[in-house]
Amino acid sequence: MKIYYVDAENIGLSMLDELTISILDRVFVFTNSESLKSACSNALLTCVSGYPPGQNQADFYIIAHLSNVLSHLSKAEKKAIEFNLCSRDQNLWKAFEFQCSLAGVKSSAPHIAIETESNNVVVAIDTSIEAKILKLMSQPITSIEIQHKLKIPQSEFTTSFNQLIKSGKIKRQENSKKHWLRVKST
Incomplete structure (x- = not known):
């Protein structure tokens, strides 16, 4: 099972077309944008909004949400679930990876990710x-x-x-x- 965290404030929703999402997967789309919320009509997507406006507020909410989900997982679930972040924000990716490693779960970027040469942080790009x-x-x-x-x-x-x-x-x-x-x- 995979759980995707989509930083729609950062990359929009076009990346969702590139993902292979099964009925067992969860996709959390973080946005306060009304146009992006209305585009999240797919039954497999959960739109998460309502956080305060401002710089990095979506990032803080993503990490808080991730931490909450991680705290409720059993040992067996931690072995079976992979967490994926869809964002090009390198600082968010570092925080996301750190939380996943603390909990002992797998984390990765989606298959359309690229590696930056400077510090090998995996980031997803939508141009x-x-x-x-x-x-x-x-x-x-x-x-x-x-x-x-x-x-x-x-x-x-x-x-x-x-x-x-x-x-x-x-x-x-x-x-x-x-x-x-x-x-x-x-």
């Missing part, structure tokens, strides 16, 4: 929002304009936008603090 952002950046544009055109929740947009900045794919326009440009690949 669909990033691709949409880049597509809109053929000319200088503000981040607010992009978010309005994509009609996605701010938390999802901010995560993807920051990832593009970190990876060097976008940058501020030199003479403007508000406008952003796509970086031309050489």
